[in-house]
Amino acid sequence: MDRPELPLAQLHAFTVLAEELHFGRAAARLGIAQPPLSQQIARLEAKVGHPLFVRAPGRVALSPAGRELLPSAQRALVGLADGLAAARAVGSGRAGQLRIGFSASLALTVLPGLLRTFRERFPAVELDIREMTTAPQLAALHEEAVDVGLLREPPPAGEEGALGFRTVLTEPFVAVLPSDHPLAARRTVAVGALAEEPFVLLPRSVGPGLYDRITGVCGSVGFAPRIVQHAVEWQTVCALVGAGLGVSLAPASIRRIRLRGVAFRAVEPGTARTRVAVAWRRDDPDPLVARLLEVVGTG
Template sequence: MDRPELPLPQLHAFTVLAEELHFGRAAARLGIAQPPLSQQIARLEAKVGHPLFVRGPGRVALSAAGRELLPSARRALVGLADGLAAARAVGSGRAGRLRIGFSASLALTVLPGVLRTFRERFPAVELDIREMTTAPQLAALYEDAVDVGLLREPPPAGEAGSLGFRTVLTEPFVAVLPSDHPLAARRTVGVGTLAEEPFVLFPRAVGPGLYDRIGEVCGSVGFAPRIVQHAVEWQTVCALVGAGLGVSLAPASIRRIRLRGVAFRAVEPGTVRTRVAVAWRRDDPNPLVARLLEVVGTG
């Protein structure tokens, strides 16, 4: 059996008349003339199949059917109002859900400040934070699995495709050394002094941009790093260095990882830096993406 549709204007007119119990006052409150109000009520009564009001000389009262309908009518109108408010909030970028991918090392630098500022400005937004290395972040962006990425060494502009990138910060590299290594006695370490050392580094597949950048840094002083051990996370890289398996080059923020047996030293030339960027789909209609880009731009 088909359910009759109850237009919301008729429900609104019904609830106002139920509260006023006077056609003149209800019409004034609705901003319409009394005849159109009477027509709205008559149409609603026709759909219900029973009178909703008992009309008498100088008085209007709810019928039994009217008393039964009133709570549902009010719930429907409140639900619509709530839905409209929620839709406006999401459409304006004040509410909704934002999926953010981030490289683990950024938890040591830019990520906490970005998230704190965003939460302060947009407390109604649900944040879905996902730790991912750079290559999986790029794949997730292309596949619409995340909305925004915070990553290191984005691909060159010619390889960006549908993605946009904006530099958030740059930071220098540091040498990661066993604390008992002879080079750990120095305040700064020339990159060239690492030429004969075994390296611990992440696989290129998880972060090709940063992997290649480290290769460029070494290549600029005449050597390619001899990688003897791979690890996906920087904390693991540092732990393996502390265990004596080799040395590494890492972004300076990695110094915040405190591990026994590991020393971090500034490298020369000091102008060598790595880039952190925010990434997004340029055609993404989600207004929350623009809100996060605003935060990153002002953070």
Template sequence: MERPELPLAQVHAFVVLAEELHFGHAAARLGIAQPPLSQQIRRLEDKVGHALFTREPGRVALTAAGRELLPAARRALADLADGLSAARAAGSGRTGRLRIGFAASTALTILPGLLRAFRRRYPGVRLDVHEMTTAPQITALRDRTIDVGLLREPPTDEPDLCFRTVLTEPFVAVLPSAHPLAARRSVRLAQLTDSPFVLLPRAAGPGLHDQIVGLCAAAGFTPRVAQRAVEWQTVCALVEAGLGVSLAPASIRRIRLKGVAFRGVEPGARTRVAVGWREDDRSPLVANLLAVVSQAPESAR
């Protein structure tokens, strides 16, 4: 048997009248005149097929059918209110799931403060964070497996992606503590000409790799790569083991290893961290994260 559809306006009118048991009071509460309220109730009764109220001079009461309908009517209105609230929260980016890719070095700078600020403002949003180097982040953004990326030295030839610089930091030389240059406060890049290098593979982050190689070229040499490692922690460990030297973002100094010295480099150069997202992404979650990034104080970056 087909169930009759009950318009929510009629259900709402029914619940209010059931609570007031007075047509005049119910109409005033609904903000309508009494005749339209009576019409709403009549239409609802026609759909139910039974009277919902007894009407006597000066007295309105629920019938057995009305008493049976009232709990379900209240649940329907409550479900609608919950649904509207959930829809508004999702539409404003206050609920949902946001997938964030991040370069490992950003965990030493912007990432913790950014996540804390976002969670304070949007506690109902689930954050899925994925550590990955720059090149995999670009692929993940294109494949829509992450929504936002925090990456170092993003490419300039990705027309469907947008990037905004959120942090710049200088490079430092990463040296074994026994290296002759470790006794200096800073080193000139040309002084590393004969040293073997430990570098990230180009495939992991072409922009950063090419920037480091370019800095060495400007100093008059091509770095002789002895070892490659994807993670900066591993790079530093290999340097500590005496397998070579490296150039790294200054935040890497927060990796504490007794056998590693971090020294400023001359001439100075800076590397940048950017937030990346898809140009066609209209998600309020992404918009809210970008707003939090923009509002973060410089000290948090």
């Protein structure tokens, strides 16, 4: 069965007249003349098939049909008003849901502050935070499974494709060593001093850019790291180093992971740095993405 067309203007006129029970006052409240109001009510009555008001000289009252219709009409108008307000809030980027992918190590750097600032500015926005490494984040952005990514070592210039990237920060690397390793006695470790050491490192599949950056730092001083163990998360990398399986090079923020038996030391050359960036789809019309980029730009 086809649903009848919802005559919103007529419902509005009906509810105002039902509240005022006076054509002149209702017309003034609606900002229209009395004849157009009468026409609106007549059209609605024709649609219902029964009078909605009992008219008498100097008196207007709801009919039984009008009393039955009034609660539904009021709910419909309130629902529409709420829907319009919600649509305006979402359209202006003040409400809605924003899905954010992030690399776990960023919880040790920019992520908490960024989320706190965003929440303070846009408290009505629901944040869906998803932990994932760089490669899955890039795939999720392309597949529209997340709206924004916070990741390490985005693709180099010229390889961004449909995605945009903005640098949030850069940070140096540190050597991750067993605390009883001879190099742990030094304040600064030359990367070249790690040439003969076994390495524990993230697999390239989860973060090609960071993997290549670390191996490139080693290559710049004349060696390729001998990787004996892979681990997806930096906390696991550090735990394996503490267990004596090898050493590693990691972003400096990893020093905030406190594990017994693990030492972190600055490295030379100190110019070697890793880049953290926010990523998004360039053609994404969602205003919440623009709002997050504003926060990143002013954070």
